Amino acid sequence: MLKEIRIAGFGGQGVILSAHIVGRAVSIHQGGYATMTQNYGPEARGGAASAALMVSDQPVLFPYVTHPDILVVLSQEAYTRYAPEMKSDGVLLVEEDLVRLENLPPQARVYGIPATRIAEELGKKMVLNVVMVGFFCAITKAVDREACLKAVSDSVPERFRKLNTEAFDRGFQFGEELLLKGPAKEEQTVGVGAVESDD
Amino acid sequence: MHADQRCVLTGTHFINGDAACCEGALSAGARFAAGYPITPSTEIVERFSARAPQVGGLFIQMEDELASSIALQGMVWAGQKSFTVTSGPGYSLMMEHIGYAAITETPCVFVDVQRGGPSTGLPTLPAQGDMMQARWGSHGDYLTIALTPNSPQECYSLTIKAFNLAEQFRVPVMFMMDECVGHMTEKVVIPKAEEIEIYPRRLASKPPGEFNLFEAGEDLVPEMAHAGEGYKVYVTGLTHDKRGYPVLNPKAQHELVTRQFEKIRRAADELTIVETEEIEGADVVVVSYGITSRVAQRAIQMARDKGLKVGKLRLICVWPFPEKLIRELAPKVKALVMPELNMGQMVLELERCAGGKCQVISVPHAGGTVHKPADILAAIERGAR
Amino acid sequence: MSTTDFVVHNPVEDLLRQDRVPTIWCPGCGIGTTVNSFAHALLGQDIDLSKTAIVSGIGCSGRVSGYMNLDSFHTTHGRAIPFATGLKLANPELTVIVYSGDGDLTSIGGNHLIHAARRNIDLMVVCVNNMIYAMTGGQAAATTPGSSMSTTTPYGAFEPELNMPQLVDAAGACFVARWTSFHVMQLERTMAKALKKKGLRFIEILSPCPTYFQRKNNLGDALTAMVDYKKRSKIKHGCHTWETALEPGGDIIVGEFVDREREDYLTRMRRQLGSHYSEFPEQTEEEISEGACSEC
Ligand SMILES: Cc1ncc(C[n+]2csc(CCOP(=O)(O)OP(=O)(O)O)c2C)c(N)n1
Ligand code: SF4
Numbered sequence A: 001m002l003k004e005i006r007i008a009g010f011g012g013q014g015v016i017l018s019a020h021i022v023g024r025a026v027s028i029h030q031g032g033y034a035t036m037t038q039n040y041g042p043e044a045r046g047g048a049a050s051a052a053l054m055v056s057d058q059p060v061l062f063p064y065v066t067h068p069d070i071l072v073v074l075s076q077e078a079y080t081r082y083a084p085e086m087k088s089d090g091v092l093l094v095e096e097d098l099v100r101l102e103n104l105p106p107q108a109r110v111y112g113i114p115a116t117r118i119a120e121e122l123g124k125k126m127v128l129n130v131v132m133v134g135f136f137c138a139i140t141k142a143v144d145r146e147a148c149l150k151a152v153s154d155s156v157p158e159r160f161r162k163l164n165t166e167a168f169d170r171g172f173q174f175g176e177e178l179l180l181k182g183p184a185k186e187e188q189t190v191g192v193g194a195v196e197s198d199d
Numbered sequence B: 001m002h003a004d005q006r007c008v009l010t011g012t013h014f015i016n017g018d019a020a021c022c023e024g025a026l027s028a029g030a031r032f033a034a035g036y037p038i039t040p041s042t043e044i045v046e047r048f049s050a051r052a053p054q055v056g057g058l059f060i061q062m063e064d065e066l067a068s069s070i071a072l073q074g075m076v077w078a079g080q081k082s083f084t085v086t087s088g089p090g091y092s093l094m095m096e097h098i099g100y101a102a103i104t105e106t107p108c109v110f111v112d113v114q115r116g117g118p119s120t121g122l123p124t125l126p127a128q129g130d131m132m133q134a135r136w137g138s139h140g141d142y143l144t145i146a147l148t149p150n151s152p153q154e155c156y157s158l159t160i161k162a163f164n165l166a167e168q169f170r171v172p173v174m175f176m177m178d179e180c181v182g183h184m185t186e187k188v189v190i191p192k193a194e195e196i197e198i199y200p201r202r203l204a205s206k207p208p209g210e211f212n213l214f215e216a217g218e219d220l221v222p223e224m225a226h227a228g229e230g231y232k233v234y235v236t237g238l239t240h241d242k243r244g245y246p247v248l249n250p251k252a253q254h255e256l257v258t259r260q261f262e263k264i265r266r267a268a269d270e271l272t273i274v275e276t277e278e279i280e281g282a283d284v285v286v287v288s289y290g291i292t293s294r295v296a297q298r299a300i301q302m303a304r305d306k307g308l309k310v311g312k313l314r315l316i317c318v319w320p321f322p323e324k325l326i327r328e329l330a331p332k333v334k335a336l337v338m339p340e341l342n343m344g345q346m347v348l349e350l351e352r353c354a355g356g357k358c359q360v361i362s363v364p365h366a367g368g369t370v371h372k373p374a375d376i377l378a379a380i381e382r383g384a385r
Numbered sequence C: 001m002s003t004t005d006f007v008v009h010n011p012v013e014d015l016l017r018q019d020r021v022p023t024i025w026c027p028g029c030g031i032g033t034t035v036n037s038f039a040h041a042l043l044g045q046d047i048d049l050s051k052t053a054i055v056s057g058i059g060c061s062g063r064v065s066g067y068m069n070l071d072s073f074h075t076t077h078g079r080a081i082p083f084a085t086g087l088k089l090a091n092p093e094l095t096v097i098v099y100s101g102d103g104d105l106t107s108i109g110g111n112h113l114i115h116a117a118r119r120n121i122d123l124m125v126v127c128v129n130n131m132i133y134a135m136t137g138g139q140a141a142a143t144t145p146g147s148s149m150s151t152t153t154p155y156g157a158f159e160p161e162l163n164m165p166q167l168v169d170a171a172g173a174c175f176v177a178r179w180t181s182f183h184v185m186q187l188e189r190t191m192a193k194a195l196k197k198k199g200l201r202f203i204e205i206l207s208p209c210p211t212y213f214q215r216k217n218n219l220g221d222a223l224t225a226m227v228d229y230k231k232r233s234k235i236k237h238g239c240h241t242w243e244t245a246l247e248p249g250g251d252i253i254v255g256e257f258v259d260r261e262r263e264d265y266l267t268r269m270r271r272q273l274g275s276h277y278s279e280f281p282e283q284t285e286e287e288i289s290e291g292a293c294s295e296c
């Protein structure tokens, strides 16, 4: 089943790498298919960063994400820009300290995480993207945990491996705990399994 | 011959088309390249400049594309496999040297990662607007071979193919990528070196004194000798005889140009490299190439879901155009639909070859993004009526 | 005994493609004279002529490569230097000489000249300066001296002319010299010296074009040109290249102006890359046949 995913934030948050890790996990360690595209040129200047992934168990044809099933945002700007494109029943993951939710798509299921703060607790703000990947992995189940962990370790230099694995685990744990509570907007709580279902 | 394992990055990778093209070139045996930075092609040489020195090669960033498109030919005549990489504006600057490579029968690869044009156009967004330029860009009469990959995997494997064809026919081969395949990241499987077939350079089989650099045998492709091998080669962009000496008369011109045409024309069947799906009994066949073929595939599925009989014909080698195939196909279908990221370039060839035997529907797009599958679907539906 | 037995073999002949004579050059043209000096200079070297390549662009001077019995490359207009750059880098064992005209090397190909000098690519560049685009019939060049006549300056040229030694010096060439086609011996010695150096060596040779430049400007024939060169030339070895500008009727400063040591491109590349660069020995026959075995 094809899933459209977009991860967006500002430059320096490691947005592109996080998409790369997910794509790698799917296509190398999980035997699936992932097509990653990213914005280049003027759009990619001025601090904005965004990467998109088409993930499937079949080869991906149309390469561009138009209406994400899963949107991950790490900045207010990214939220404002991409939230309206989301599928109406899409899943929205946010860096909760950086994004204020306004005009939320009516059926969206929202999950927040203070990824930057967690990364800072780990001693390196840089790893917030990997915290986010862990969180993404736990909430969406779009990619296996094991596959994702492998992709994390082969995407970072040896000496940062431990730190990044930890970052992933923290994000993952946070996600699992949150799942027990359900999405942020009480009234639209939908079983998370629905994200997985064929629709 | 097989690839040299020292240059092959065997394994499964998650890399973009540009990186894959670079690895393809290395697998094919190219350790030297000349180029000039231009988006969206630059990543190819950025990677190459890191990889090549590890295997005794190098990338030289020349002062412009005029320089890079001829420096690479110097590298070839020094005995190496070499390529250059560019996009629209740079490709335009290279045209004179594509002609030089054609007339001097210099085996090499020109990679054009196409972006929106004309002029500076859309530097970071895709188009397929240089397709005719790949065939007709340099002055005078010559034929080229042009390949169009539709995924990073093919950016790898077809780059090897491009080098192989260049050696086989002693021609410049145009590798027509586009921003979309160049910048998209996907799984790329690089096989073991011994599984990669390499077409070796056709080296002189006779000693100096008996050998003629432009004398061709049966298949019309001459053998090659390099500088420094004692052959005292003479290479000129002027019309020349079999020794390579300038001969400026109609007879020499006729002989040279017709042989250089014929060596490719004769191989038309071998150079019909396409991918087909359900074209038998189809009412409409969608003909496409490069990234557009993937978008077309989605439209084809949508049409089939609606019960239409739609076939797919993907051109992998666009030049020479698969003329015979189209001539045979046209009378059997109601319509041929051709989406492309230009205002209608290859469709002119399609029309010519279809010869009025069926409808030919162009689905033009000025570039900047890919087609909406719905637009291609609409054309399919029109053709099926 | 027939008289031919007394003909002395001229060793220079071996360096020329005998099957291509006569040349296309007009009687009195200075290009051939420069080639003679070049051939003598080459003969005096202990370099392997089968590993020596000559590269030209387009023009009367650009035809030189095709008359030399070396690996000859007649490329496109202005692009001899980048072709030669590729040739040299991909096979550093080669001795590579670029031989071309003033229009070719400094006008359409001027940018390549600058960058080859900057990079200090190991090439010897010989520029035959006849102050005009001769091949195309006598149009003005970047080197055409003030107020000279040419087919595109029917009222006299009015663009300032280029001082090649200064340009190439500023860009970083390790050797810069100028002679005229009158100075055959000096030219030969300078060429011999330059052939031994490593890096970009540039030699400008003023040379008459009786057919266009001399005729259009009523400068007489080739002999008159020689007399003129002799009279106006001042030998100033080592002088600053800003002093070498050519002025109509003024002194012609000749000599070896720049002779310095500078790391050439490949040496510097290898030093910079250090362990990032690895030699790539050709695979041995065994290794190759081993590869072939795995196929069966
Ligand atoms: C791209 C291009 N533009 C123009 C020409 C025409 N052309 C041939 S030779 C020449 C001038 C050559 O002048 P120079 O280099 O001074 O050589 P000369 O003939 O004077 O020795 C020109 C303009 C060409 N061959 N290619
Ligand atoms: S036209 Fe001038 S430069 Fe050319 S061959 Fe004749 S004399 Fe020499």
Ligand SMILES: [Mg+2]
Pocket (backbone or CB within 6 Å): C059, C101, C102, C103, C128, C129, C130, C131, C132, C133, C134, C141
């Ligand atoms: Mg001239």
